[in-house]
Amino acid sequence: MPKKRSGGGLSTTQQAAKFLGVAALSGVVLAGIALPAAGALGLATKGTVEGFDEIPANLKTPPLSQRTTILDSKGGLIASVYSRDRTVVPLKNISPYMQKAIVAIEDARFYEHGAIDLKGILRALNRNVQTGGTTEGASTLTQQYVKNVFVEEAGDDPDKVAQATQQTMGRKVQELKYAIQVEEELGKKKILENYLNITFFGQQAYGIEAASQRYFSKSAKDLTLEESALLAGVVQSPSRYDPVNDTAEATKRRNMVLQRMADVGDISKAQAEKAKATPIKLKVKKPQNGCITAVSGAGFFCDYVRHVFLTDPVFGKTKEDRAKIWNRGGLTIRTTLDPQSQQSVQASIKSHVYKTDKVATAVTLVQPGTGKIMGMGQSKPYGFGTNETQYNYSVNKSMGGSNYGFPTGSTFKPFLAAAAIQGGKPATQVYPSPYEMDYPDTVRSCGKPWVNDGVPKYHLENESETEKGPYALREAMEKSVNTYFVQMLQDIGMCPVSQMTDKLGVVQGDGSKLPQNPSTLTLGSNGLSPLTMASAYAAFANRGTYCTPIAMESVSTADGTSLPVPKTSCSQAMSPTTADTINTLLRGVVDSGTGQEAGLQNRDNAGKTGTTDARKNAWFVGYTPNMSGAVWVGSPSQSVEMERITIGGVYQDKVYGGQVPGPIWRDAMTGALNGVAAPPFNTIDIPDPPRNDERDRDKGRDRGDEGRPGAGGKKPGGKNPFPGITIPPNLIGGNNGGGHRGQTNGGTQGP
DSSP: OOOOGGGGOHHHHHHHHHHHHHHHHHTTTTSOOOOOOOHHHOHHHHHHHHHHHHHHOOOOOOOOOBBBEEETTTTEEEEOOOSSSSSEEEEGOOOOOHHHHHHHHHHHTTSSSSOOOHHHHHHHHHHHHHTTTOOOOOOOOHHHHHHHHHHHHHHTTTHHHHHHHHOOOHHHHHHHHHHHHHHHHHHHHHHHHHHHHHHHHSTTTTTTTHHHHHHHHHHHGGHHHHHHHHHHHHTOOOTTTTTTTTHHHHHHHOOOOOOOHHTTSSOOOOHHHHHTTOOOOOOOOOOOOGGGOOOOGGGHEEEEEEEEHHHHHHGGGHHHHHHHHHBBOEEEEEEEEOOOHHHHHHHHHHHOHHHHSSEEEEEEEOOTTTTTTTEEEESSBBBTTTOOOOOTTOOGGGGGGOOSOOOOOOGGHHHHHHHHHHTTOTOOOOOOOSSOOOOOOOOSSSSSSSSSOOOOOOOOOSSSSTTSSSSSSSHHHHHHHHHHHHHHHHHHHHHHHHHHHHHOOOOOSSSSOOOOOOHHHHOOOOOOHHHHHHHHHHHHTTTTEOOOBBBBEEEOOOSSSSEEEOOOOOEEEEEEHHHHHHHHHHHHHHSSSTTTGGOOSSSEEEEEEEEEEGGGGEEEEEEEETEEEEEEOOOSSSOOOOEEETTTTTTEEEETTTHHHHHHHHHHHHTTTTSSOOOOOOOOOOOOOHHHHHHHHHHHHSSSTTTTTTTOOOOOOOOOOOOOOOOOOOGOOOOOOEEEEEEOOBBBOOO
């Protein structure tokens, strides 16, 4: 005896035989659609049978695309992103009214026929022959479901979508073969569940749960009779019957559904009439999609997470593989973002820099030892409007940032100092450090030496004429003395600095390696990102161990399967002693140097200021043992010189790294670390030679320039002002005057 199917339909074999019999009689495949006369299609029975046999036996049903939820480290919602707004729900969580309404209006004999409704096909054929057109269709719910699967699989590719929806006989035959298979394998209830989850209901809502939330702000299980009839009516033409934009047309369609439900006995005539008399009452919830909806200014971090997913091979071997997973969605991504830190970052930004200012600021906080990004924000909000942007100033170009990053100024000097100390230079190292000097004639590099071939020679000077050496390292770091660090570079060469920055993950904003020239490797004339700087400085806090930044803690799919995530990679960039020495030096910057306005209360902290030529960029990068942060202020287009400028409602005659970025860093860090332990640094004892101001008091200020290194071409007469401390002979004597400031890629100011 032939096998009976769920819902009382015929077996697969019986359906196929009956289907082909009808095709042979009519000379056309009656594919459950509104069919014109057979001659117009020109498809013979023989060709139809052959095409049917060639169709693959298995229907591939792709996982339905759903919204992806991005969470902070505490489980709070940052944003929801989706290619298609859909939340898959089981049939038990869909209102019985909704189930009956969609069956009544789309396929009233759904539970009586198999994959193909032969009575419906013949009725449609007869009706269309009588009218000479295509006035009636007979596509079953199962066939509609199969078509939706093809559309879903096509994604957002317009060519694939067109192919999936093309009205050709070959496509219809394929859909019919798959419909037979689906009926056999899934059964009626599962088909109905799948159909309600895959169907488009307009207003960017895919599936009944998203539609219920969009139109009525409630779950699909709570839909009333009137609401269910409205949504069931929308399916045929979501644009025509859109209740948001055309209430009258939507009402007519809803009432048609209600009448159909009464006709088939799902509801009584009295229920139908009462529901028809009820006005449509919407409670529309606007689509909330994408990083633009992120809370606490975390739109840029949200976008960074997206870039990580689409570029990291851990999520797929090719970019196409990764994009397919992302667009399919249904992911729950738990990130490293700390809500307390993020809120503190945003509060500090808003109080110091306005989005309408001529310049912008970007702030990034990372956790030493883990690489976790704790906070990320900027003053120009994430968006498309005036004073908004989608460029993330905190990250490199490949991750959605600016093309080249931003010149860092003197915040680069600690990398040079770390390279020198790691190579054996003492923390008490002294250089003559005149107020101004030519760059050295040559400087050793990893390859061909750099040559000062400018005409006149490339020249630099300190921020103030009072900054004149000799200086020891601690005082030179506190005052950010340019000439000191250029002489240090001349002494050790550029290769150790390049090797150190490589270990610290320091690359330019476009991802390329830093060029070897004195301006870049001393005074930070090339563009870097705040995330790069915060992560590199975190290695100082972590006693020399650098950890690559990470943004995700876990990722799971819609069915709860865990996916691997990018892990931080930690390596020893310098010895603990070298890091401890830098920590000691940079504590002085915030205690008594150029970064005093950035200093934190009641916890160990260290940092460095930076200001570039023409004051187009100002930085403060600093850290505690358990948090590192970088703050940049400037014009993204590098077109604004920050002199006589108002920032955040405060007039600034001249912007310095410690003066504007410093307080932003202080306030962001203070809030982020509120209630967090305050461990101390491991520091070392660095003997202090007499400071320049003390020597000036001892010798008197009426001595003029005599004996000052580098003044007017004069030399110090070979006398070492610091007994017991060696000054490299090649660096004693200053310069010959003249020349011009900077290099071909720009020099920098001091603090």
